[in-house]
Amino acid sequence: MQEINHRETEDVILVGCQLDADDVAFERSMDELKSLVETAKGTVVGTLMQKRPKVEPSTYIGKGKVEELILLIEEMNVDTIVFNDELSPSQIRNVHTRTQRTVIDRTQLILDIFASRAQSREGKLQVEIAQLSYLLPRLAGQGLALSRQGGGIGSKGPGETQLETDRRHIRRRMDEIKHQLEAVVGHRQRYRERRKQNEAFQVAIVGYTNAGKSTILNRLADVDTLEENQLFATLDPTTRQFNLPSGMKVLLSDTVGFIQDLPTTLVAAFRSTLEELQEANLLLHVVDCSNPDYEQHEKTVKQLIKELGSESIPQLIVYNKSEQKVAEFFPTTDEDSIEISAFEQDDLNSLKHAMEEKLMEQMIEYHVLLKADEGALLSKCRKATLIQKQDWNEETEHHEIRGFVLPDTALGHELQIRSVIEPKRRKVEE
Template sequence: MKQQTYTTNAKEQDRAVLVSLYTNEHKKEEVNMEYSLAELVGLAETAGAEVLDTITQNKESKDPKWFIGKGKVEELKIRIDELGGNTAIFDQELSGAQVRNLEAALDVKIIDRTQLILDIFAQRAKTREGIIQVELAQLSYLLPRLSGQGKNLSRLGAGIGTRGPGETKLETDRRHIRERISDLKAQLEEVVRHRTLHRERRKKSGIFQVALVGYTNAGKSTLLKQLTQADVLVEDQLFATLDPTSRTLVLPAGKEIVITDTVGFIQNLPHDLVAAFRATLEEANEADLILHVVDSSSDNRTDQMRVVQKVLGDLGAAGKEQLTLFNKIDLCTPEEREMLTSEGDYLKISAYTPEDLDKLKDAIQEKMTGDTRTFRIPADRGDLAAHVYRIGEVLEQTFDEEDMLFEVRVNKIDYEKSGYILEPFLETNTFANTAGE
């Protein structure tokens, strides 16, 4: 499909009033609406909007025509006119009909939470894979709402909702949009095929794989940069990095591992986005160990941790071995640090403290090695003795009559790769502690 860029006025900024609806369904799910609205403010500012005001509405259920009810729409119009706004951003997802009705009543651009997040991703995508995935997600979101996007697509003025495919003149014929979606899916399949090949090569090489996951702005990219000196963007804002970055990390015992930074999670992450970025997010599913990075200074860390676990569950990675990292403890009081706990193994760290990074490397190494085992090798089997040094870290070597005794902290991957050649010579098996305190 031939695409033509249409005129925008780069000087015009989105001046937005933010709107959130609180229903009985939210009450049942114990949704923290104040936190959700505060997060929406952060998303809007990240997208480049000037937030003029926030408005909330309590209703038993959403209005199928006006979403927040006709009376509240009239109140919203008065407020937008008073403040000179040109955009209304809603904290929940809107239907095409609701967008049409709200545009007609308010005469401003209407953006919902999903479109806002997609717009931020459009700004952040830099690699071919990221750009394809964002456009695919945006078009999948747009297709069922196409008839409700008339003003948004024709409205002069740059800003939220006009980036990515919004910068091109989208034809109203759904067939052309579907053709573009099919084309993007084919391109993405090719990219995914290459990514899968890289994963398989890493597995065959026996390299231990670690994935950094966490809520957006938890400090994953900072941690990757501090651990590996990776050249990655580090900014204090939502979704500062989008494309996954993999780097090699050398552990204290000399073993190399691959550590990958993944896209940050957020509550109500758009379904189209999860689907489009599944290949990227599956880095977590393929990892031998997941490092769940938590912003320990956030008042909403418990909700953020719950969101991350839900997304991991959706990806089928909930059962993966995890180490929770309470990051940014330098921003916490001593009392707040004491309250940081989690099910399973966890560490309290600051990505900027070298001692904490060393502690993390030791914890990863413990997770990687697992069991400490003793092998009894006949003294005349030098080939087996050499093999012992290849499957882990030899802690101690002693002699017993005509045998050699090796106490080894076994590397799980190397041991499996060896085909368990040393299994017949296994004498004892004691489990090492893998928890980090």
């Protein structure tokens, strides 16, 4: 993947078409597009918006607005137009023909950001195949955009060397990437299987982009992954181990941030990475309650979780950035939730206890007596169960342990057999 930057930023005009009566939602969508452009190191110098019952099939916006756009381009002297939607190949071609400027849609903009953020080999391959899938039907539609090798928004795509890029060459490259990804995905699958064999409890952090997922991972697991107040600051998944208050060890995975209208090519390309969600025992769904559009962000993430087949996994909604929350914020979910600031240690401690509570819902209670020489089993109990009480009985020389354990594990089966009480699931208060 080629990435050559000749200048730090480029001037951009945003174009949006409002198709419904919700002015607030449309304005927020345009604000998000501006944030995406800024993340891609662009500077928004103008915005053009239009209300229509449906988009114009040939140019997305109406003919009069196209003329207005041409005048705005000449006035602002910009080279790039960014649309707040995914355009068809013919729409890109027609707008480019009329304006003689580079035309980027929302999908290509997001792909461009992913291309600049991918660090791992897997991430780079996933982004490249997503870009090629997007590019293939648009070879004849982008005009001179394909001859561009310079820096700037939309120029980080692979194979964009000339207009007459051979479709067979792109398909061949996509086949090569798929074969390379199979090896990488196989390695990830073996890693997941090894974690299953080790019976590690897995928690996946999910949420809208820039909700504070990496910050929470860093504070809980005491690590130092990238934290930025930008969209898609984290692209490559990170997994770290940390201890709950009871001493139980869990694996915490940070995942790529979601966004409204996430390109389907990206969802398909990152499916192997997003499969981490399906293996999780608990999802920490982080919501930025300082964002005025937090409700829509929450719905978007839940819908994507459903599309990935992970809606049955227990979720804990974490309303983050409480120190900056919007005045009208009010949790709208009936699910278990907690309001925190990732920078407050007391809040993080409360989050850990809330995670334990959610964890217990999947567990059964046990009560065992361990001999003094059963140190290995005692150590397993400390690491892989939620111990509520542990005493040493001097008279009988036994460790008396009460706690909760996942039933469908080797340790869970052993503790159920040895339990001096009838193993039962914890009663969850209605």
